[in-house]
Amino acid sequence: MESVVTVLILLLAVVLSGPLARLSRLPLPLVQIALGAAIACSVLDTVELDPDLFFLLFLPPLLFLDGWRMPKDGLRRDAPVILELALGLVAFTVLGVGLFVHFLIPMVPLPVAFALAAVVSPTDPIAVKAIAARVPIPKRMMRILEGEALLNDASGLVCLRFAVAAALTGSFSVGAAFGTFLWLAIGGIAIGAAVTLCIARVERWIGAHLGEDVGTPILISLLIPFGAYLLAEAAHCSGVLAAVAAGIAMTFTERAGEGRAVTRVQRTAVWDMVQMAANGMIFVLLGEQMPDILERTDRTVRMTGHVDAWWLGAYVLAIAAALAALRFAWVWTSLRLTLFRAGRRGEKPPKVSWHLVAAISLAGVKGAVTLAAVLTLPLTLQGGAPFPARDLAIFLAAGVILVSLLAASAFLPGLMRNLTLPPDPSAQADLDRARAQAARVAILAIENARREMAEGHEDADLIVETSLRIKALHRPRIDNEPQDEAAAAQKHKVEKIEKQLRLVGLRAERTEIFRLMQARELGDEAARKIIREIDLLEARYTI
Template sequence: MDSVATILFLLLAVVISSSLARLTTLPLPLVQIALGALVALSVVPTVVLDPQLFFVLFLPPLLFLDGWRIPKEHIVRDRAVVLELALGLVLFTVVGVGFLVSWLVPAMPLPVAFALAAVVSPTDPIAVSAIAARVPIPKRLMHILEGESLLNDASGLVCMRFAVAAMLTGTFSIQAAFVTFLWVALGGIAIGICVTWAISKGKQWVTAHLGEDTSSQILISLLIPFGAYLLAEHFHCSGILAAVAAGMTMSLVEETGQALAVTRVRRAAVWDMVQFAANGVIFVLLGEQMPGILAGAVETVKLTGHREPWWLAIYVLVISGALAVLRFAWVWISLKLTLFRAKQKGQPLRAVSWRLIAAMSLAGVRGAITLAGVLTLPLALADGSAFPARDLAIFLAAGVIFVSLVAASIGLPSLLRNLELPPEAFDQVQVDRARASAAEAAIKAIERTQHAMSSGRSDADLYADASARVMELYRRRLDGRLQSPEAASLGRSIEAIERKLRVAGLRAERTELYRLSRNRELDSEAARKFIREIDLLEARYTG
């Protein structure tokens, strides 16, 4: 029962943290860490974490969702910059910070130092979004950060696995590591793709023969990342890359549009909850574990000859400064190379603002993946002895997360204000054409369906009237999209007015339905059905 009570308190802390973050305007992860520390200081029993179990529970769904939801076309467009940041910068960080930590903390073996450097290399766009909520992040910058985060999660955590393996076995060979990396990476990607594809085909067959059950479909989507991860680990491949590949394959499967609309709506809500809960619990657990981690880190620092615990703060600041310098240098070099390639191709060049480089550097906030990764460091070596400097490594990673969050909270809003980036690759004309094409397809489908339904019926005029009313909505859309730019702009203004009026009407409908339900003038089940329909319509007009 103690474990159940602790889990419930952690989830309660996640719920409370959302309101406190809005109230205090502090970044959500910082609030969650503070609440976790309060839980640790309370009478609630602390959690004894199993590193491998922690990794399996939290990382697969988060990585899967990142791969599922990230806009692929933006990664393809900015692939050079994304790859330079996600792969090149990770290796640059592992080498540079790894040797720095080994020199700075002699009590920490070099493989552990490299593991720490690898685990602090991934960035967290969710934390950046929470920090910059007051100042919108330019879309292209956010897309680059999302693409970088998706790939550097995998590359950083794979590097950490190699470093930990070197610590456990005492040997490391570059040639063997390269061959192993190919097997680990390619095998993980292949397994992630195959698992998602096979499950999707199975779902399609069942749906075609037995119909679609929304609850089962949602549960299957929750199980896919765990299945891909565990199968990849069974074959000694990267479960991390398997989860990412499974998510990206899931997005391609979804483009077939075979799932029911209600399934997609409910599944999106479930996954939003999973993402919020998983990210929140990770940070609350950090705060909850911090007293014990701090005590172990102090003992490790004493081995270096430093008796004062404030040396821990120096270590954190030095590592955070090194990460910032390395990232700034790499971003600057990356942008210069991008401009050089554009010049070679004869493309027009734009001056790169130092604010853009600073914003890209400061946006390298560490978050849930870093924390989840460092908490999976083994508790013991192969001979049963304690894993060296484990508590210190966890504390330093947590300190880097904290410093990066604070630095970004202070600096990003001013750097992002009025920051201009090259325009997005698509424009309003493209959107208008897509809407017009969809409207034409809808009109043709309505005509075919109306003819099929009314053929040979005596009340065929009823079907004709109904189809005319439905098609009128689509014809109005076509009229507005195929006019001159000035007329189209006016049409969009009218649409905006209509949306506000429709929303006002829907909200009035919902209020009245609630009143009828409270007064027992409407069956509660019917009320829930009507209100859900209104909610979906309102989401359409306000989303």
């Protein structure tokens, strides 16, 4: 019972963190860490984290959602840069930081040093978004960071698995590791995609033959990442990659346009809540663990061969500096290679400033995945002896998270101002053309339906009048096809004015509906339905 109360209080801390972050103008992750530390210092019981359970509860849904919502067209356009950051940078970081940690702290065995390097290699785009909330991140840069985080979560955790295996067995074979990596990767991806596609097919059959309710598809979508993860782990494949692949496969199951619209709207809201709660809980739990980690400072510092606790802070800063230097060097090299490839294709290569390189480098904030991964380090070796330097690795990883958050909080908003990226091919023209084509098809379908309905119908004139009104709703999409610059500028002004007026009207409607409901002139059920419709329309004009 006490554990349940503690979990509920942690969730309450997540709820309170949003208003407190806006009030204090501090980044949301830092506020959540502070709330977690305050809970740990109170009379409440702290949470004893089982590493495997922690990993299972938090990572599958977050990785699944990343894979599901990642824009696939943007991912394809920036695939070379994303792959260089997500795969090459992880390997570069694990090798470089691992050797650096072992050199810096000889008491840390080399496999454990590589394990620590593996857990601090993934980045956290959620933390970046929270930190840069006051200064919007350019869309292309955010897409690159999200794509990097989607893939480097998996690659970093796979490296961690190899490092832990080497620490447990005391041996490491490159050939065996490569074969294991292929099995982990290919098996995990195949299992994750298969789970999603099979469940989607069964769900469609049930919906076609037995009907569909709203709650069941939402619950199924929540269970898919856990099913994919557990099935992959049972097959000794990568559950992390399975969760990512399951999320990516969800995109393809939706392309048929099946299912009820209300299900999709509510499912999006549910997943938004899950994402907020899971990410918030991880940072609150990080703060909740910090006092206990600090209490073990005396024992932890002795692992390094020193007696003064300030050495731990020096090691954290040194590791954070090494991570920043390696990331800066890799980002600069990656962007130079991208420009070189553009030049080889005959394109005019855009200029890339040190300003941009520094911003992308600093945006490599550590967060949820780093904490989840370092807590999965085993407690003991195969013979029952304590896992070497486990407490030290947890302390250093937690310190790196805090340093990266503080550094990004202090410097990233300033770097984001007046930041320019290489031009991104705009998809707006393609979007307008697709909407216009869809509107033409819709108008043709309405006209055909009108003719069929009007044949021999006594209300033929009413059907014609109604069809004209419905077709008028689709014609603005045809008018929005790509135009010249002057016409596009004029269209943009008209759209801005229309958006403002529509929002005024919608908000006035909602205010009146609330007044009618409070005056008991309109039933609650009818009022909620109308308010929901108004909310959806308002969201259309505010996103």
